[in-house]
Amino acid sequence: xxxxxxxxxxxxxxxxxxxxxxxxxxxxxxxxxxxxxxxxxxxxxxxxxxxxxxxxxxxxxxxxxxxxxxxxxxxxxxxxxxxxxxxxxxxxxxxxxxxxxxxxxxxxxxxxxxxxxxxxxxxxxxxxxxxxxxxxxxxxxxxxxxxxxxxxxxxxxxxxxxxxxxxxxxxxxxxxxxxxxxxxxxxxxxxxxxxxxxxxxxxxxxxxxxxxxxxxxxxxxxxxxxxxxxxxxxxxxxxxxxxxxxxxxxxxxxxxxxxxxxxxxxxxxxxxxxxxxxxxxxxxxxxxxxxxxxxxxxxxxxxxxxxxxxxxxxxxxxxxxxxxxxxxxxxxxxxxxxxxxxxxxxxxxxxxxxxxxxxxxxxxxxxxxxxxxxxxxxxxxxxxxxxxxxxxxxxxxxxxxxxxxxxxxxxxxxxxxxxxxxxxxxxxxxxxxxxxxxxxxxxxxxxxxxxxxxxxxxxxxxxxxxxxxxxxxxxxxxxxxxxxxxxxxxxxxxxxxxxxxxxxxxxxxxxxxxxxxxxxxxxxxxxxxxxxxxxxxxxxxxxxxxxxxxxxxxxxxxxxxxxxxxxxxxxxxxxxxxxxxxxxxxxxxxxxxxxxxxxxxxxxxxxxxxxxxxxxxxxxxxxxxxxxxxxxxxxxxxxxxxxxxxxxxxxxxxxxxxxxxxxxxxxxxxxxxxxxxxxxxxxxxxxxxxxxxxxxxxxxxxxxxxxxxxxxxxxxxxxxxxxxxxxxxxxxxxxxxxxxxxxxxxxxxxxxxxxxxxxxxxxxxxxxxxxxxxxxxxxxxxxxxxxxxxxxxxxxxxxxxxxxxxxxxxxxxxxxxxxxxxxxxxxxxxxxxxxxxxxxxxxxxxxxxxxxxxxxxxxxxxxxx
Ligand code: AHR
Numbered sequence: 001x002x003x004x005x006x007x008x009x010x011x012x013x014x015x016x017x018x019x020x021x022x023x024x025x026x027x028x029x030x031x032x033x034x035x036x037x038x039x040x041x042x043x044x045x046x047x048x049x050x051x052x053x054x055x056x057x058x059x060x061x062x063x064x065x066x067x068x069x070x071x072x073x074x075x076x077x078x079x080x081x082x083x084x085x086x087x088x089x090x091x092x093x094x095x096x097x098x099x100x101x102x103x104x105x106x107x108x109x110x111x112x113x114x115x116x117x118x119x120x121x122x123x124x125x126x127x128x129x130x131x132x133x134x135x136x137x138x139x140x141x142x143x144x145x146x147x148x149x150x151x152x153x154x155x156x157x158x159x160x161x162x163x164x165x166x167x168x169x170x171x172x173x174x175x176x177x178x179x180x181x182x183x184x185x186x187x188x189x190x191x192x193x194x195x196x197x198x199x200x201x202x203x204x205x206x207x208x209x210x211x212x213x214x215x216x217x218x219x220x221x222x223x224x225x226x227x228x229x230x231x232x233x234x235x236x237x238x239x240x241x242x243x244x245x246x247x248x249x250x251x252x253x254x255x256x257x258x259x260x261x262x263x264x265x266x267x268x269x270x271x272x273x274x275x276x277x278x279x280x281x282x283x284x285x286x287x288x289x290x291x292x293x294x295x296x297x298x299x300x301x302x303x304x305x306x307x308x309x310x311x312x313x314x315x316x317x318x319x320x321x322x323x324x325x326x327x328x329x330x331x332x333x334x335x336x337x338x339x340x341x342x343x344x345x346x347x348x349x350x351x352x353x354x355x356x357x358x359x360x361x362x363x364x365x366x367x368x369x370x371x372x373x374x375x376x377x378x379x380x381x382x383x384x385x386x387x388x389x390x391x392x393x394x395x396x397x398x399x400x401x402x403x404x405x406x407x408x409x410x411x412x413x414x415x416x417x418x419x420x421x422x423x424x425x426x427x428x429x430x431x432x433x434x435x436x437x438x439x440x441x442x443x444x445x446x447x448x449x450x451x452x453x454x455x456x457x458x459x460x461x462x463x464x465x466x467x468x469x470x471x472x473x474x475x476x477x478x479x480x481x482x483x484x485x486x487x488x489x490x491x492x493x494x495x496x497x498x499x500x501x502x503x504x505x506x507x508x509x510x511x512x513x514x515x516x517x518x519x520x521x522x523x524x525x526x527x528x529x530x531x532x533x534x535x536x537x538x539x540x541x542x543x544x545x546x547x548x549x550x551x552x553x554x555x556x557x558x559x560x561x562x563x564x565x566x567x568x569x570x571x572x573x574x575x576x577x578x579x580x581x582x583x584x585x586x587x588x589x590x591x592x593x594x595x596x597x598x599x600x601x602x603x604x605x606x607x608x609x610x611x612x613x614x615x616x617x618x619x620x621x622x623x624x625x626x627x628x629x630x631x632x633x634x635x636x637x638x639x640x641x642x643x644x645x646x647x648x649x650x651x652x653x654x655x656x657x658x659x660x661x662x663x664x665x666x667x668x669x670x671x672x673x674x675x676x677x678x679x680x681x682x683x684x685x686x687x688x689x690x691x692x693x694x695x696x697x698x699x700x701x702x703x704x705x706x707x708x709x710x711x712x713x714x715x716x717x718x719x720x721x722x723x724x725x726x727x728x729x730x731x732x733x734x735x736x737x738x739x740x741x742x743x744x745x746x747x748x749x750x751x752x753x754x755x756x757x758x759x760x761x762x763x764x765x766x767x768x769x770x771x772x773x774x775x776x777x778x779x780x781x782x783x784x785x786x787x788x789x790x791x792x793x794x795x796x797x798x799x800x801x802x803x804x805x806x807x808x809x810x811x812x813x814x815x816x817x818x819x820x821x822x823x824x825x826x827x828x829x830x831x832x833x834x835x836x837x838x839x840x841x842x843x844x845x846x847x848x849x850x851x852x853x854x855x856x857x858x859x860x861x862x863x864x865x
Contacts, residue, residue: 028053031202034186035086035096036195038064043080046070047096049115050186051205055197058186061205062212068118071597071633072100072108074531081108085136085182086196095165097135097148107135107150109165110633115204116211120598120637126150128158128171136182149179166600222659224776225687226695226831226856229803232776236804240771241853243796243810245785249765253711253786256457256518258756259718261682263464264503265495265731266724271344272738273451273723274503275444277355277430278302278341278413282490282500283314283326289492299326307337310417320360320395320426323480323489327426329364332417341428342412345727348740349375349383349404349411354433357413358399360486361390362424369421375402378410390423401433409741427486437514441485441507447723448511450736450743455756458518460591460681460718461508463494467594468524470494471532472543475524478505478560482575494529495730506576509564509585518588519564520716522651523557525593525625526550526605530634544601554612561587561617591681593625595653598637610645623649623679630654630667642676649715653682658699661685662779662801665703668710678713682720684733684748692733694856695801695831697747701858702782702799704755709784711763719752750827750838751858758795758825758860760786764815781806785815792865796849799858806853812845817863819846828857 034050037043046066050058070081082099089095095111096118105126112118126132129152137148145161148168152158157179158171183194224232262268271279279302290297298314305312310332316325330339349355357373374385384402404411413430417423435442436449462476469475470492480489481504488501505521512519527544545553559572564587566573573584592609596602606624613622624647627634635652642650656664668678685696685703700719707714724734735752737744745753764785770778780801787794794817800806813819824843829836838858845863853859 029202030199031205033198033200033205034058034184034193034195035084035198036186036193037081037084037098038193039082040064043082044069046081047084047086049205049208050188051208058188060188061208065212065215067115067208067211068096068110068112070098070100070108071121071530072106072123074533083134083182083194085134086198087137088198088200089139095137095146097137099133099135099150102133102153103131105129105132107132107148109137109148111165115208117636118633120600120633122166122599124148124160124168126158126160126168126171128173129156130154134182136180138180149174151176151179218663221663222657224659224662225657226801226803229831233803236772236777236802238805238807239777239781239802240769241781241783241798241806241808242769243766243783243785243808244768245764245766245811245815247764247815250762250787251712251765253708253761253763254715255759255761256716257707257711257714257759258454258456258752259458259460259517259520259716260451260454260456260722261464261718261720262459262461262508262722263466263720264462264493264499265464265466265721266734267344267497267728268721268723268725269462269503270498270500271728272725273443273447274500274507275431275435275442276500276502277343277347277432278428279344280341280498281428281502282324282486283328283426284324284490284500285498286492289498290496302341302343303328304340304342305337306340309334310337310339312339315424320486321484324426324486327360327424329422329424330415330417331365331422332369332420334420335416335418337417339415339425340412343430343740344725345740346378346409347375347411347413347430349406349408351404351407353404355384355402355404356399356431356433357386357402357429358397358431359428360395360397360426361388361392362395363390363393363421364424365422367419367421369423370418371423372414372416372418373400373402374414374416375404375408375411376414377406377408381406383408383411387418390421395424395426397427402430429485436511439507439510439514441502443503443507443511446743447736447738448515450745450749451722452515454749454753456515456517456718457756457759458520458589458716458718459508459512459515460520460522463522464594464682464721465494465529465531466499467522467591468527468529468596469532471528472545474532475528475545477556478521478523478563479556481505482563482579497728505560505563506579506581509587510581513585519585520589520591520623521560521587522591522594522623523560525596525602525609526553527593527596527599527602530595530597530628544605547604550605550608554609557590557592557609557613558616561590561613561620587620589621589623589649591623591625591651591679594651595628595634595682596625598627598634598641603641606641607645610647621648623647623651623681624676626650626652628653630656630664639676647676649677649679651679651681653720655682655684655686655720658685658687658695661699661703665706665779665782668706668713671710671713673713677715680707680714680717682718684719686733690732692746692748692834693831694747694827694829694833694836696733697751697827698799698801698831698856698858700748701751701755701797701827702780702801704751705782705784705797705799708760708763708786708797719748744835747827747834747836750836754825754827754838754858754860755797758788758797758862760788760795762787762789764794766810777802783808785810787815794863794865796861796863797859798853798861800853800855803855805855808849808851808853810849812849812863813847817845820844821864822849823860823862823864824851825860825862826854826857827859828854831856
């Protein structure tokens, strides 16, 4: 019996209601399936289904559960599915076409065999019509070609044809009667929905229902947080864990497991790791950086003029370099006014420390001008001063060293004309003398040290989405980021601000060398970010670099390898040598692509790049990309492509709830050992509200024990994102928060640091017995045993995500530890806490390891050789 009431067929409209349980029904062999969407949430709700045994009474499958969502364009404004049209082929394959928006001449198409697992989405650009609305797809009876017929908002009809649903003909005009009837109407709770009705075998519907149920169950598990632990584990008694180490079963694991993901997001580069103190030093901030939404974001941003008799204008008539077209012009009739820059949320100076000022100047009028550069505090008290003469008619680089005479947190740089005249100024830079490892154009010392303390084995840069950019013109081109600072090409940052390119490829590689980490540059796979602004003229998400420009683009990537590894006499190696690094950087890895949409456009370009790099540089490990998630079309299709091309390694990304990490510790246990290796390039546990705390950190630590167990498959990992400047954050959570004076490492940071400093290259299998047999309990206890063969130390990591202690025993003698000293480090607190730091102590272990593992804790026990 159906538990819900069914409303009768009225006026040609089918009525739909919701099922509460479906398992006990007697069902016919064939049933009807209704496919539809709603216009809720600005058409973001995706493709839904309902079923019926009589095509009169309809039952929703999962209450507007989305079986397919559009992935076209930007989050928020795009990714819309309008009027989907679903068809089934006689062989059981399904195809869905849909409208993407009201403006563009594009439609989307995706295919599936089971309505659950969909292949890559393809967005076809059509050449006719004002836009492309309500597409329908059918096979032409005589030609057997697929036809997609659409109309535009003027009411004209068009058709494109295809044999393979990938390459389409040019559009031609057709008459309205060649547009087949599109929709039937069905009513649900008083509302009418339009869609298509299909006849299917019952198992088709049964699988859809099962999918919904399975997802619901998973969702419930993954949503588990410690907030309900007092109920979930109300009767839980302390647990016993017996770890039985079997050294005969050890395996080599990657010695590169812990690395750094660096992206210029959240002001991580300019205003962050890059030591420059002046904001907008090049006067190149552009309203477009912020998509014209900020009226103060322009060439004058961060600069102020105070006082009379001097005007401050921006010019671009004869710049220092064509890549830096804008500069400041000061016209002074009588001295007194001051041009000032307060850096990023003001500038901090330290007493006795030296600040190196550099700027380009040019005399524009006839009289020689003098300026005074000075460091001042908030009230205008001068901390350091230096005078410069501007007497050249051509651009000249000038410099001065300024030593602050006091500690100041709210300082600024001032430039004061001391005589009447007209001068041009550009590339105004102020660098602390003290940078990380005292490098010129170097890194902010304390931040760089905080990163180095993780002991990362590699650094991935420059992103993230920043690597492939917002549209074709925004792809990060490494050549724009090297050479003299004034010749580098600044550009819009995809995260809505500006990149000066001051922190460029040379600085990234040098930083890697300074902290003994492998450089891992990631270059675009010839396509921009999958969430780019879309443009039917070839940019944006759908367009790739035009094929006739791909050779040049590939050469650019090969040049990068020569720049990094070639000798100092090679064309590109010479530039590296001239920049101060004659020795090759010894690049071994290169990432191609960043969680791209695995479309035809991507596949074609990725394959071209991959084949070229493999041919010219078999010594380089290429890392491919498999989408932005641990599942879904891009993950599946990305892996298919990697397997087809035998790409050595792929970059996986997933940001999930702590529950996901708890319940997916077997994620890599199932991976084919002979297939591509994995670089888990972006991951983080996100607590509700996109935040991090002890709970998320412990979930990450727990998961990393499983990664160590799979260290033969997973070769590298990096938490993302790394840095966030307080008040300028586009993404949360991040690993390290900072402002001008302070650095706040999160608890997740300590997890990374503990892993980075306690990694091993040998994984030792260890079975365990847990006294409590409940899955929810067992899954919240994680451990790993590794050996660092260099030091000979044995490292045991134990995570307890339970509210009770875990009494642990491990037969460490079996693994060659004969008793003696160990360092125990514990990270523990209340799950919601955000400011917990690890505490280390030396302990003595006489025979076997036996200890109480505190509730909610991560423990590293390093048994010293
Ligand atoms: O880590 C932040 C962003 O997340 C990266 O830029 C992108 O690759 C991912 O979507």
